[in-house]
Amino acid sequence: MSSDLGFRAGGSALARCIAGPADVFAERNWGRAPLLSRAAELGGDFADLLSAAAVDELVSRRGLRTPFLRMAKDGSVLPAARFTRGGGAGASVGDQVADDKVLAALADGATLVLQALHRTWPPLVEFGTALSGELGHPVQINAYVTPPQNQGFAPHYDVHDVFVLQVAGRKQWRIHEPVVRAPLDDDAWENHRAAVAARAAEAPLIDTVLEPGDALYLPRGTIHSAVAQGETSIHLTVGVHPISRYQLVRHLLELAQDDPELRTSLPMGVDLGDPAVLADELAATVAKLHERLDAVAPAAVAARVGANLMHRTRPEPIGPLAQLDAAAALDAGTRLRLRAHLRVRVEVDDRELRLVLVDRTLRLPSAAADAVKVVLTGAVVTPAELPALDAGQQLEIAGQLVRAGVLVPARI
Numbered sequence: 001m002s003s004d005l006g007f008r009a010g011g012s013a014l015a016r017c018i019a020g021p022a023d024v025f026a027e028r029n030w031g032r033a034p035l036l037s038r039a040a041e042l043g044g045d046f047a048d049l050l051s052a053a054a055v056d057e058l059v060s061r062r063g064l065r066t067p068f069l070r071m072a073k074d075g076s077v078l079p080a081a082r083f084t085r086g087g088g089a090g091a092s093v094g095d096q097v098a099d100d101k102v103l104a105a106l107a108d109g110a111t112l113v114l115q116a117l118h119r120t121w122p123p124l125v126e127f128g129t130a131l132s133g134e135l136g137h138p139v140q141i142n143a144y145v146t147p148p149q150n151q152g153f154a155p156h157y158d159v160h161d162v163f164v165l166q167v168a169g170r171k172q173w174r175i176h177e178p179v180v181r182a183p184l185d186d187d188a189w190e191n192h193r194a195a196v197a198a199r200a201a202e203a204p205l206i207d208t209v210l211e212p213g214d215a216l217y218l219p220r221g222t223i224h225s226a227v228a229q230g231e232t233s234i235h236l237t238v239g240v241h242p243i244s245r246y247q248l249v250r251h252l253l254e255l256a257q258d259d260p261e262l263r264t265s266l267p268m269g270v271d272l273g274d275p276a277v278l279a280d281e282l283a284a285t286v287a288k289l290h291e292r293l294d295a296v297a298p299a300a301v302a303a304r305v306g307a308n309l310m311h312r313t314r315p316e317p318i319g320p321l322a323q324l325d326a327a328a329a330l331d332a333g334t335r336l337r338l339r340a341h342l343r344v345r346v347e348v349d350d351r352e353l354r355l356v357l358v359d360r361t362l363r364l365p366s367a368a369a370d371a372v373k374v375v376l377t378g379a380v381v382t383p384a385e386l387p388a389l390d391a392g393q394q395l396e397i398a399g400q401l402v403r404a405g406v407l408v409p410a411r412i
Contacts, residue, residue, distance in 0.1 A: 013131035016042060017163040017215050017238065022134075031161065031182065031219050031242065034175055034206060039213025046165045046213065049123045050236060055145055058114055058121065060099040063087070068120060069097055073110040075154035083112075106232075111152025112145040117236075118314070124236075129314055131238065133341040138241045138312040146171065146228040155200035155225040156189040161240040162218045166210040169233035171226045175206035178221035184246060189223075199223055210235065241312070243305060251304045256292045309343060310358045316340035318405050326409050327402040330395060332384040335410040338375055342406065346372065355406065362404045368397050375401065380410045 018025045019041035029035045039045060058064060071078040080095055083105050087096040102112060114120075118128030118141040132139040140160075146152050148169075157178060164173070179195040180187060189196050200223055209229060210216060218224060220242070226235075256262055262285065270277050316339050326334075345356040353369050355362040364372065371386035371394075383398040384391070401407040 012134065013127055014134045016044070016046070016127075017131070017165065018217060019215075025217075029217060029219075033219065034222060035217040036206060036208060037215045037217075039211065042213060042215060044213060046167045046236065049127055049165070050117070050121065050143055050167050050234065052168055052232075052234060054121065055112075055114065055143065055234065058117075059097055059102050059112075062120065063091075064097045064114075064120070065093060066095045068115050070113045070115065071102070071105050071110045072113065072152040073105075073108070074151070078105065078110060082110075106145070106147055109147050109150040111147075111150065113152070114143040114145070115140075117141045117143055125314075125317055128238070129316055129341050132313050135240060137243055138309065140239045140241070142237045142239070143167075144233075144235050144237060146226075146233045148228050148230055148232060151225065151227045153225065155196060155223055157183065157196065157221050157223050158218075158239065159183045159185050159188060159220055161220050161242060162216075162222075163236075163238040163240070164210065164216040164218070165236040165238065166212055166214045167234040167236060168212055169231040170209050170211050170229040171233040171235060172209045172229060173206065173216060173224060173226045174200070174204040175216075175218065176200055176202060176204055176223040178219075178223060180221050182219075182244070183221045184244070196223055200225065243309070247305070247308075248301060251301050252293055252296060254304070255296055255300055256289060259288065259292050261288050262292065303345070306343060306345060310345075313341070313343065315342040315405075316408070318408060323402060323405060323408070327399050330383065330399050330402065332391065332395065333382050334398070335380050335382055336398060336402065336407040337380045337410040338378045339405060339408050344376065344406065346376070355404075357404070357406075360404075362400065362406070364397060364400065365393075367393070371397055375407065 012022075014022055014025075017037070018029075018035060019037035025035065059069075066080050066084060069083070070080075071083050083098060083101045084095045085098045085101065087093045106112060117124040118139060119125065124141050128139045128141050144152060146169075155174070155176070157180070176199050179192050179199050206216075226233075266272055266281055272278055272281075318339060343358070347354040347356060348366060348369055351366060353364045353366050353372060355364065355372070367388060368386075370388040374381055374385070374387060383394040386394045386397060389397060398407065
């Protein structure tokens with residue numbers, strides 16, 4: 001179960017990435033075809049998400065270390081020593097970003113990549129969390145800073161979907177049809193270098209310059225390359241890691257492992273590499289697998305997908321000290337709400353109710369079941385409104401949920 005309070009009041013993170021209705025995008029483009037959206041259609045730019053000043057701050061004042069940044073030039077990734085050094089007094093690390101080295105590498109035409117900004121830059125933490133909640137799939141965000149007339153990476157494809165958001169400068173993008181459609185995580189473009197290079201030599205599907213505020217969606221497998229124009233280009237790459245049908249297949253096979261007949265050893269003393277010998281065993285295995293898979297309940301697979309998403313997505317950020325203060329100041333009228341985008345699995349029996357979170361389980365009395373149902377609707381609630389509990393229990397349960405980061409104060 002997840003809560004989604006949206007990106008900004010009444011807004012949508014996805015609407016900042018695509019022009020047109022979300023349902024049309026889902027039907028025509030999601031996982032299927034690129035979509036180019038101009039700033040005029042989107043109604044704004046991305047200066048609130050990142051800027052040149054923000055890049056300078058991240059590089060010079062935030063103490064980033066690898067792998068939170070990398071640099072590349074002419075299609076090759078630079079050694080970390082080219083842009084990092086030791087952290088100095090009191091910092092026993094050897095790979096902290098060195099702003100002067102980054103300056104020299106940029107001046108030499110290298111591209112700076114700031115990675116995982118959905119974890120390190122507050123506006124993008126919020127944006128990434130909201131977009132992941134809307135899409136229902138995990139999201140990562142990188143920034144690419146490319147000097148004029150330079151290209152950081154050769155034509156390639158990604159194994160995840162991408163939203164490109166042009167922040168500053170201009171960059172020419174050339175888009176080509178895939179050589180591998182919907183590639184899986186272990187089928188990187190390097191496995192198909194010759195085919196990718198050949199496809200990139202053909203006429204492009206899209207050949208355009210992105211200007212500030214423009215956005216481009218690319219399904220995984222789409223071949224692309226980009227060259228900065230007459231000024232330094234900054235763009236965000238929002239990578240979406242989709243849950244695929246193949247992942248459902250893997251979950252189904254894992255669920256089939258508990259069948260003793262599917263774990264049975266094949267016969268000994270025969271050539272199992274001979275198709276004629278293997279035919280009967282294969283037929284029996286396929287028949288048993290059909291039988292086992294037909295009996296799998298959707299809830300069993302959904303539980304596994306939910307657990308995977310719980311580990312790969314982030315809920316709304318919370319301040320530990322602010323949460324402790326809120327719990328200490330709690331009274332019957334304190335307005336609370338469910339932490340946005342939080343994934344929770346509920347387990348209940350005669351003895352207790354368990355809220356399973358990403359790396360802990362919160363145990364509550366079974367009498368709290370009705371109260372938890374109210375909380376998980378996402379509605380604003382006060383401790384006094386938690387049903388089937390006396391006043392003391394209401395404050396105790398609410399306090400536990402606040403201290404566990406399930407509930408947060410609802411701002412008026």
